[in-house]
Amino acid sequence: MARDVILIGGGHNGLTCAAYLAAAGLKVTVLERRAVVGGAAVTEEFHPGFRNSTASYTVSLLNPKVIRDLDLARHGLKVVERRMANFLPLDGDGFCVGDGLTQAETARFSARDAERLPTYWSRLEAVADVLRELVLVTPPNLVEDGWAQAAPDLLKSVAIGRRLTRLDLTAKRDLLALLAQSVGDWLDGWFESDPIKAAYGFDGVVGAYASPYTPGSAYVLLHHVFGEVNGKKGAWGNAIGGMGAITEAMAACCRARGVEVRTGTAVAEVRTVKGRATGVVTEAGEVLAARAVVSNLHPQLLFRTLVDPGVQPTDFAERIGRYRSGSGTFRMNLALSELPRFTVRPERGDHHTAGIIVAPSLAYMERAFHDARANGWSQAPIVEMLIPSTLDDTLAPPGAHVASLFCQHVAPELPDGRSWDDCRDEVADLMIATVDAHAPGFAQSVLGRQILSPLDLERTFGLVAGDIMHGRLSLDQLFSARPVLGAGDYRTPIRGLYQCGAGTHPGGGVTGAPGHNAAAEILKDFRRRRI
Known part of the structure; x- marks a missing residue:
């Protein structure tokens, strides 16, 4: 098969890029290491009868142009808005943010x-x-x-x-x-x-x-x-069917446009000849040739594990090595027998559809960070909980619910040589207890749980240091300097090798924007015969 483009990584930006390239008439193959496409935007069963968005968990940043151009609604995507934006359970009170509420609150x-x-x-x-x-x-x-x-x-x-x-x-x-x-x-x-x-x-x-x-x-x-x-x-809203509904719709668009999507196909090497990318070698030893290779991986995974250091400019390679990642994230999915009853608001209501934030002040958040830096995780952590089953009854059995817990702060690497494999359950218990302190009985309602430490996020989804953004959103890693200055236009120093992931502008979140923008630059180079 004569391929124009091989795309490494079937996350949402990779699928977006592939769909645009295929729409322009290019022959595209997407290679995904896992058994399912979607990257961190996937929906999976984590407890018998309970499904949830495994990693990314809420929708807002997905670009409307990408939604239109890929015709995601026709391919099954439906997004519903939260009925309340945020709810903060406080000591003896509650605080609500949302249309018509925020000023009075x-x-x-x-x-x-x-x-x-x-x-x-x-x-x-x-x-x-x-x-x-x-x-x-x-x-x-x-x-x-x-x-x-x-x-x-x-x-x-x-x-x-x-x-x-x-x-x-x-x-x-x-x-x-x-x-x-x-x-x-x-x-x-x-x-x-x-x-x-x-x-x-x-x-x-x-x-x-x-x-x-x-x-x-x-x-x-x-x-x-x-x-x-x-x-x-x-x-902010929820994708009906979980975040995997977004990438399933993207994959359906890709296939309709002729993209070959291969799962269970990990890439071991980007092949180069005379400083030019010519294809890839899979972990199974299969050699696949293409006129261009596009990576949806974290920049360090691409350049430190797949690309020969000898073809990388020295200063570029050094700066990629210093590219900073780590988002202090501990992610959990819970199967619940019932909705939590908050002390300050025990009745069922719109607050159950909100982003429920356990963090009453900036001072609390600051202590959480410094505690994590010193000890590995905060004993009084920041927890955002979403209960998507309040808006989507496809995720849990009747009367039961699923909850997404996005927890901070935890250290990407623990002090004293400890491993997250040894501490995962201890920290998970703490996160559940943190919610239980505001909703007594919550811990008893947990029927099952899925735990993703920073190490789990890296191993499962390629999120280096558990960084959900594929690199910190600091001024020296934004816009033309993302991932490094001189490689901010989705091209790399290696001719025919491109990046389209969240390690490029505009950064993390389920946006589709890096995939959209990278496709535009790749198509320019094909038209100008620069590939």
Whole structure:
């Protein structure tokens, strides 16, 4: 079979890239190591009769253009919005965030904060709109290849500059603050009460192994607010059938466009001849040739395990080696006999459809981070719980439920040489007890559990150091510098080898944007006969 492209890794960005390439007439083969496509966006049975999103667990950042272009609705995707955005059980009280709720809820703690909320929303949205425009833009990649090569990137830089000049001075100042400040400093400048700062501050540490007072964490908040659900900006929702419904729809689109999708096919080597990628060798020893190879893997997995170091520029290889990962994440799926009854809100209600956040203040989040750094995990952890079966009855038997627990902070590597294989159950018990403290009886309702430590996330899904973002969203690892400066346009120093994963712009989350953007650049090179 004559192939144009071999794509390594059948996660959502790989499938997105493959679908675009196939739509342009290229012959594409996707190779997935696991028995199922989807990467970290999969739905699997983890306890008899109970199915859930195994790793990634909620929808907002999936780009609407990708949804339209791949016709995901026709291929079975349906996303429903949460009926409440967030619920924070506090000591003796509860705090709700959602349409028509947030201001009144905030006013119970601070009239000043409630009054400031509309201005906060409008100013954050102004900056988020800029980010939305840049999500599907390939970053400029100015390199020392002469004016002919540099001219397109210079023009691209000018176009991006024009986007930014449309912001008024206030928005420009806000953008600078959100890129450089900590989320704690950003929110402390706006609000005085703990609950609203905790509700918004969680978005600044989710998936980031950092304190809310770590510089740059404000951008992590911004990264989590540029999405939408069914046209509603900033909303979060559930995919009916779990996150695997997204990648199943993508795979169906790929197959309809003629993509060959092979599961259970791990790649052992990217073949190169005279500095050019020519195909791959599978772990079974099969040699597959193609005009181009595209990797959906974490950048370090690609360059440190699959590509011959001898064909990599020295400085590039060194910087890939220093690329920083680790999101301090401990992921669990629980089979529940019943819904939790929170002390502050024991009745069944919309709060059960929300992101339920156990983290009452920024100070609590800061202690959780420093405790994890010192001891391996926090004894008072941050836990976000979603109960998707409240919106999707396909996941659990009648009357029962499934819960997703996204827990922080835990150290990607434990101190004193301990292994996560030895501590996994102890930490899982702690996470369940943390929820049980606010919902007595919760622990007794657990019928079964699936536990994914940072080590499990790396082994199962290729998330290096358990990093759900494929690399930290720090200023030195964003836009043109993701994964490293000079390789920010989805191309690599090796001709014919490309990247399309979350280790490229715009980063992590189930967006499809890196796959979309990489496909556009690959198609340019095919048209210009640069491959």
